[in-house]
Amino acid sequence: MKKYFLFFVLICLLVLPCKECPADSEPVIGSVRTVSGQAYVLRGELRLKADISLQLKEGDVMTTGSPGSMGVILRDDTVLSLGPDSRLELNQFTFVPAKGEMSLFTRMLKGTATYLSGTIGKLAPEKVKMETPQTTIGIRGTRFLIRVSPP
Template structure:
């Protein structure tokens, strides 16, 4: 019994340490239809409450949409048939670390900045296949047509 307890505790600590190594960026707050998270070469069906990490890609199907809240309360609403890469995120105000870097590959999204947009708007980078958006306001809508 004691051996089992030690094994379970070791397993729990190693899982916690592995998760701590991943940089949490946000969470899926709402879903309509189907969406997926692409992480480390795997596709995971998105569910409300799923955690998003730096390096994740979120996709929505042709009839799907997803609401994402980043750790600094930034809101991103993905429209149908969208693909969004979460390239960088840092929110450590106590250390002066701020970063938001997202790229809309296709589809549409609405953006409403959170705390980083107010404290360090120059640290926000929004990319599309054709442009980089500088965030001087707090809200905007982007649509990227499929280049086919």
């Protein structure tokens, strides 16, 4: 009887969620590949120092300081690079090519960024959009440079 009780407790511990464990069910959409100077990823209330291989999630905000730059690669091989004093939101990223579900939506708030399209931009260019404070850009090419100046 004692063996069954211990077995039951063990199964419960494995199945029940842990309150101290982070509810980290958001999928990884990419990672940081290069960093120079001041560079951070804002995730909700957290400010994470951008280190090489830091995993990115939908909703993350990438920021760089005056002496700073950051390069990231998304799961579909899209490459984004931020220059100094930049801020870019990764608002939406869907990449399930087997189901034909692909989209990328970013918001560039300030600074400079370069974009080099990955699979989404090549297979479904109409599903790639970058918003700025003044306009929304539909991406139809494979690469571009954008600069957003403060008002």
